Amino acid sequence: MNFLRKSLDNIKKPFGKGEKYERFAPAINAFDTFLFVPNHTTHKGAHIRDAVDLKRTMVTVIIALLPALIYGIYNTGYQYFIQTGEAFTFLDAFIHGSWKILPMIAVSYIVGLTIEFIFAIYRGHEVNEGYLVTGLLIPMIMPVDIPLWMVAISVAFAVLIAKEAFGGTGMNILNPALTARAFAFFAYPTYMSGNKVWVSEASNIDAISGETILGSLAAGNNVSYSFFEMFQGAIPGSIAETSTLWVAVGAFILIFTGVGSWRIIVGGIGGAAIMGFLFNLWGANALMSFDWMNHLVVGGFAFGIVFMATDPVSAAQTNQGKWIYGILVGIFCILIRVFNPAYPEGVMLAILLMNVFAPTIDHYVVEGNIKRRKKRWAAAQLKTA
Amino acid sequence: MSKDIRIRKGFNLNLEGEANKILVDTHPSKTYALKPDDFFFSTPKLLVKEGEKAQKGSPLFFSKQNPRIHFVSPVGGEVTAIVRGAKRKILEVVITQDDAQGSVHHDIPSLESINQEQVKEVLLKAGAWPFITQRPYGTIAQPEDTPKAIFVSAFSTAPLDVDYDFLLKNNKAEFQKGIDVLAKIAEVTLTADANFKGFFEKVANANIVGIKGEHPAGNVGVQIHHINPINAGDRVWVVNPEDVANIGMLFSTGEFSAQRTVAVVGSSVKNPQYYKTTIGASIHSLLQGAEINDAQPNRYINGDVLTGVATAVDSYLGYYNNLFSVIPEGNHFRMFGWLPFVDNKIPSMSKTSLSWIFGKRKAIVDTNLNGEERALVVTGEMEKVFPMDIYPMQLIKACMIEDVERMEVLGIYEVVPQDFAMIDYSSTSKLEAQEIIRKGVELMIKEEG
Numbered sequence: 001m002n003f004l005r006k007s008l009d010n011i012k013k014p015f016g017k018g019e020k021y022e023r024f025a026p027a028i029n030a031f032d033t034f035l036f037v038p039n040h041t042t043h044k045g046a047h048i049r050d051a052v053d054l055k056r057t058m059v060t061v062i063i064a065l066l067p068a069l070i071y072g073i074y075n076t077g078y079q080y081f082i083q084t085g086e087a088f089t090f091l092d093a094f095i096h097g098s099w100k101i102l103p104m105i106a107v108s109y110i111v112g113l114t115i116e117f118i119f120a121i122y123r124g125h126e127v128n129e130g131y132l133v134t135g136l137l138i139p140m141i142m143p144v145d146i147p148l149w150m151v152a153i154s155v156a157f158a159v160l161i162a163k164e165a166f167g168g169t170g171m172n173i174l175n176p177a178l179t180a181r182a183f184a185f186f187a188y189p190t191y192m193s194g195n196k197v198w199v200s201e202a203s204n205i206d207a208i209s210g211e212t213i214l215g216s217l218a219a220g221n222n223v224s225y226s227f228f229e230m231f232q233g234a235i236p237g238s239i240a241e242t243s244t245l246w247v248a249v250g251a252f253i254l255i256f257t258g259v260g261s262w263r264i265i266v267g268g269i270g271g272a273a274i275m276g277f278l279f280n281l282w283g284a285n286a287l288m289s290f291d292w293m294n295h296l297v298v299g300g301f302a303f304g305i306v307f308m309a310t311d312p313v314s315a316a317q318t319n320q321g322k323w324i325y326g327i328l329v330g331i332f333c334i335l336i337r338v339f340n341p342a343y344p345e346g347v348m349l350a351i352l353l354m355n356v357f358a359p360t361i362d363h364y365v366v367e368g369n370i371k372r373r374k375k376r377w378a379a380a381q382l383k384t385a
Numbered sequence: 386m387s388k389d390i391r392i393r394k395g396f397n398l399n400l401e402g403e404a405n406k407i408l409v410d411t412h413p414s415k416t417y418a419l420k421p422d423d424f425f426f427s428t429p430k431l432l433v434k435e436g437e438k439a440q441k442g443s444p445l446f447f448s449k450q451n452p453r454i455h456f457v458s459p460v461g462g463e464v465t466a467i468v469r470g471a472k473r474k475i476l477e478v479v480i481t482q483d484d485a486q487g488s489v490h491h492d493i494p495s496l497e498s499i500n501q502e503q504v505k506e507v508l509l510k511a512g513a514w515p516f517i518t519q520r521p522y523g524t525i526a527q528p529e530d531t532p533k534a535i536f537v538s539a540f541s542t543a544p545l546d547v548d549y550d551f552l553l554k555n556n557k558a559e560f561q562k563g564i565d566v567l568a569k570i571a572e573v574t575l576t577a578d579a580n581f582k583g584f585f586e587k588v589a590n591a592n593i594v595g596i597k598g599e600h601p602a603g604n605v606g607v608q609i610h611h612i613n614p615i616n617a618g619d620r621v622w623v624v625n626p627e628d629v630a631n632i633g634m635l636f637s638t639g640e641f642s643a644q645r646t647v648a649v650v651g652s653s654v655k656n657p658q659y660y661k662t663t664i665g666a667s668i669h670s671l672l673q674g675a676e677i678n679d680a681q682p683n684r685y686i687n688g689d690v691l692t693g694v695a696t697a698v699d700s701y702l703g704y705y706n707n708l709f710s711v712i713p714e715g716n717h718f719r720m721f722g723w724l725p726f727v728d729n730k731i732p733s734m735s736k737t738s739l740s741w742i743f744g745k746r747k748a749i750v751d752t753n754l755n756g757e758e759r760a761l762v763v764t765g766e767m768e769k770v771f772p773m774d775i776y777p778m779q780l781i782k783a784c785m786i787e788d789v790e791r792m793e794v795l796g797i798y799e800v801v802p803q804d805f806a807m808i809d810y811s812s813t814s815k816l817e818a819q820e821i822i823r824k825g826v827e828l829m830i831k832e833e834g
Binding site for chain 2: 004005033034035036037038039040042045046048050051052053055056057059060126128129168169256258259261313315317318322366369370372373374376377380381
């Protein structure tokens with residue numbers, strides 16, 4: 001370790017203050033701090049600090065994403081093999097899925113991190129860790145057969161327009177990963193919806209029946225999966241969104257470590273359940289009578305509410321606001337699903353919509369606090385007068 | 386007798402190096418110093434020159450903001466150095482002790498007949514006024530104001546903080562007398578640990594409130610917020626428990642009392658215990674008995690590890706500090722230390738570390754930042770350690786953009802930087818909340834003129 005440290009210090013020399021490559025220091029620091037927590041000590045404020053930092057927080061989110069990702073990789077292979085009718089083992093399915101998905105992840109990280117590094121050097125700040133999560137989320141919410149160049153363009157759009165244009169990590173209004181998906185959804189609709197995109201290599205397979213459950217419901221067809229099948233996730237869909245079970249494992253990790261807001265998750269589930277139940281009572285068409293419990297396990301709802309809605313930057317920031325935000329995400333998700341069959345996947349649009357309104361929610365929560373304080377001041381003045 | 390108050394948010398850090406309940410005299414200090422920086426937002430105007438003699442209790446400098454407020458010598462002796470820093474700012478006024486100089490004596494009117502103005506006059510003349518600070522802002526109180534209450538917090542929750550019941554065990558009568566004096570100015574609220582109020586339970590002439598809760602429940606600002614919140618224009622005065630006893634001694638003897646009992650604590654201290662000394666004593670004198678483990682570089686802190694001021698070993702004790710902390714410096718690298726569930730010996734409030742499993746174990750902490758400063762990403766963590774009905778992040782942001790009106794309505798009157806210490810500590814983005822709030826408070830004072 002000492003040897004490594006010394007060689008690193010040597011490599012870093014030309015990037016030091018006043019040296020030749022000082023401008024590129026953020027880039028080399030990003031690699032250095034990946035290997036070592038730096039020797040920085042406190043200079044002002046509290047002399048001791050908690051062990052937690054942004055790297056650790058972001059890596060915890062990645063750990064929470066892994067169960068869903070691994071299942072998604074397997075499910076990609078599984079969907080392919082059951083459509084082709086070949087015999088296969090777990091390993092075959094996993095290898096097929098990896099072959100499809102790992103390149104997408106690589107493209108997402110390479111494109112996204114390159115832009116992040118350039119902006120860090122340009123702006124002269126350290127590279128923020130936010131993209132570690134965003135870069136993994138983007139491929140996880142894409143259809144498996146989307147071409148890599150579309151992934152690259154979506155990533156570039158999301159990082160440049162949704163994030164850096166607003167000032168970088170911590171400043172964005174919209175969730176960058178969902179912005180990438182929304183961009184792909186509206187720019188390349190044929191690759192993002194329909195019944196040919198959700199199964200690997202679908203265009204090469206004859207007689208495919210690979211539409212998502214929400215898609216077939218919107219088309220007026222019946223659902224042939226049981227609740228448990230949908231919960232477990234062996235259904236067509238975006239790569240890692242299908243398994244509510246493994247998303248729930250991720251949710252447990254996020255809530256237990258305190259990294260994800262349980263208020264948003266619980267609020268979202270509550271909002272969606274209530275909305276689904278109300279539609280059940282109404283029951284005017286197949287989508288409305290789709291059982292409210294099933295709404296919670298199909299499509300991207302679970303994945304979105306656990307991993308996207310809880311993004312602390314684009315969500316509401318006050319505790320009260322988080323409840324309101326979560327509930328509204330749930331309500332709007334089901335509302336969009338049921339009333340707008342052109343967009344069977346409501347959760348993406350619901351979260352993006354609420355991203356935009358999150359500052360407004362916070363504004364009213366904080367105004368409430370201010371009003372309470374002013375009232376107290378006025379009451380005190382009356383007393384003394 | 387008031388009801389106990391329970392403060393629900395907060396977190397107690399369990400650190401190695403708590404002071405044993407032993408009280409001894411320190412080694413005698415040859416020199417003493419007053420450091421004007423200890424007095425928030427008060428600019429000193431010198432009254433002495435180097436080489437002049439000073440009696441115990443004779444003024445060394447006064448406050449430019451209010452010339453009635455004098456700062457007096459804690460011992461008799463000779464002014465041997467006036468240490469200046471950049472722009473000739475006065476850093477230290479050093480007195481070499483010489484008891485032959487004697488002390489200044491004041492005539493004290495009898496407590497039965499004394500009125501509010503006379504009490505203020507005695508405190509001002511004797512140089513005991515700086516013991517009284519005010520809210521909002523945490524500056525020295527203005528003698529022209531009439532406070533709506535005076536708060537004395539004998540409940541301490543800061544890491545390794547002192548036990549005032551033990552610290553004042555030999556000064557119970559003086560403490561009572563000090564309370565009696567302060568009660569002439571305004572109603573005194575005395576807070577104590579609800580689980581063990583000690584002798585404070587029997588103190589007369591004060592409204593005694595028991596407090597339950599974790600740090601920062603012991604911060605007097607948090608207690609004021611829950612007991613008698615500050616509104617725009619209100620003044621609440623605050624006195625440290627030992628300074629209440631000092632005021633009591635002044636009114637008994639007619640002489641300025643500069644007694645300071647200091648607990649020397651921290652994992653680098655071999656003998657963490659209480660030492661009886663005098664305001665402004667040299668740190669050398671304090672550390673001689675305590676014995677420091679200097680196998681590694683240490684940080685010396687006037688105050689607790691969250692809010693204290695880093696100090697050189699050849700400097701002097703802070704004016705208000707009952708605590709002196711010594712912990713190891715942390716300028717070392719940790720390979721892959723950012724991974725979750727790695728280096729679990731470093732305490733963490735977050736469950737991204739397994740340190741919560743060892744919750745009962747006393748931790749050794751150093752001054753490593755454990756990461757780097759980042760953009761504000763995580764939300765909701767500040768609220769967990771900020772037990773006031775104030776939105777801390779919104780207030781911090783208002784201070785950052787220097788929006789005075791917004792700071793005002795978000796509650797800047799009720800806070801001092803120290804209330805944000807746990808936010809400093811727990812921040813994922815390594816935010817310097819105390820520094821931001823300090824600048825915000827300074828801006829408010831300037832704006833109000």
